Amino acid sequence: MILHPGILALELGSALLILMLLYSAGLSIKILRHWDINSSSELQLNLERKTYLTSTIINYLLGYQIVSAILFIYTVDGLHTEFVGAMCATGTLNANPIGWYVLYLKILNIFIASIWIGINVLDQRSRYYPLTRLKSAGVLIMLPVFVLDGYLQTRYFLGLDPAVITSCCGALFSSQGSGLASTLSGMPIRLSQLFFLLATVFMFITGLLSLKGRRGLFKYLYGISGPVFFLVSISAIISFVSLYFYELPTHHCPFDILQADYHWIGYPLYITLFLSAVMAMLTGIYEALKSRIDEQSIVQGLQRKLIVTGLIAECIFIAICLWPILFSSFTLKGYYL
């Protein structure tokens, strides 16, 4: 199973990313031990230079982690022909359930790397590198998560056995059955729509308020709305948004919308969702770190940019979700519970 071009590319990618991360973890340990902004020793100068190396590495890491996540879904999707009973990525992921954890970890890694880069931007803009220790600790936290991702990915591909009969997405994302995916799909559509609406409005209003007002509370609330909105949206995509794209009241798969048959609509959908969630989270995190930064205007300027980007991304995401609901002839009226 391992000699598949996509799998080889993924494994090579993981190995190289972990290698780079290991190197920057080594640098980070040095920084954590010897960092002293008031010192003018040669060591401190070297360390200050090395922070640039770390941030360059993590920037690349994020880029490649995104490519690797897309490639992972593509590969898993392409492999489904080799398993009896599999019809899309879901079937292949079920063939060896570790696959699901790999997918979750890849998504988590994108979040972690984006947040790290957000903190890095703030740090490099301010004069005395006040967040360097935090960033170094962040690298040390990232390392085990990435290693785990690489390890599980290898276990997953090694454990794929084409003789296993897997279930296809129709069986997993259907209203009958047990497990998280079925619960999400079987959720009453009204309830799910209500949650989705609440999360969207909550995020939008807190975003607007934190853009206008000076109160930190709204920014914290906006920050919290990020992950909440992400999770609620994912469950909304599974429970009712995807139905409108497929125009099939029983097809709940979150991966099929990435395929050419649905005009790759999944890519803008997920990208805007990620963006809106990450921007909101970063706004909250900046607010928490504000006390450590001397130049408040920098923080506020950056936060403004984040909120505006986040809100625009949220609007595009909502527009993509609503488009088929409002303008296609497909309706779920008979299925409301």
Add this chain to the structure above:
Amino acid sequence: MKKHLKILEFALSSLLRRKYKNLSIVLVFSMVTFVIASILFLTHSFKKEALSVLEGAPQLIVQRLIAGRHALIPVSYIDEIKKMPGVGKVSPRYWGYYYDQLTGANYTIIGLDRAWSVNGRVMEGTALAPEDIGYCNIGFGVSDRRFLQVGDDLFLQDTKGGLYHFKVKGIFNMKSQLLTNDLVLITKKDFINLFQFPPSMATDLVVEVYNPSEVTNIAKKIKERLPDTRPITHDEILRTYNSLFNWRSGLMLTMFAGAVLAFVILAWDKATGLSAEERQEIGILKAIGWETSDVLALKFWEGASLSIISYLTGIIAAYFHVFFFGASIFAPALKGWSVLFPDFRLVPDIDIYQCFVLFMVTVLPYTVATIVPSWKAAVTDPDSVMRG
């Protein structure tokens, strides 16, 4: 944004100033991409070709095994299989291989037992009828090797050493070459005589199943009732081909891992060995106010431009190599072997997936190899450099 565009412009001009050094990297980089892209494109279009050919293959084939080897199947099994609910027509097939000593090629010989018709576009002459004893239809490859025209005689040796001759009634032309190149079609009677085939036996059976989703169940039942048989489903064949081609291209990729490694070492070496001139340039940039992060951005754009140029050159070259020149370099390793292998033009077909895979195995190693050297360049002290 504007700042990055300016830096990009500067990066491009500085790449142009050092044409020859960068050209060597682009050349090797494109070469590596070309090789890997050729492998990926070629296996992908082979896979497509094989799958489209197999679309028309029967849903279920039943073979008999004796001592683990494929053996002739008694025709009486047909009635046994027909009894199962859901099974439609069951028909025997007569076919085999013939090694031709004259040309050193293997022919596929099919014994025809019922009427069929053929589209005039794919055949010169007329199609063989079941009662045309002593006649044959042959593929283009066979007629080419034996210099046969319609009306000539094809001589084949039987099991006792005697010669049989068949009058050529029709020749399949180039259009169906992939399927018929090594084909010799004769009647069932001739087939039995030529090979001394036991009369109540067939090579294998083709089973029609009314409901496609029941094929696996019917196959299971056949295996239970007739334990010496091996039912092969259409899906199984597809899956086997799929993983076979994936495996082959994976294997080729692994073999070329050495080339990628060599390229990475070259990239590392080129990036580390900054000339005095370059160091001075960076020193001056920093002295006039560039920050470390700006120099890093410059290095990023340099690397990105080199990568994109080489990546695209490699892909385009591979596209021409595979789809216009029939992948003359790699085809023998990936195709399989046969003397009478058809020459065919592959249908151009690339998807984004392959480009992603390619990106991961070529651009990522290059990036990793150049990160540390470009950082080293970016943090050079202006005064130490300019002092020489």
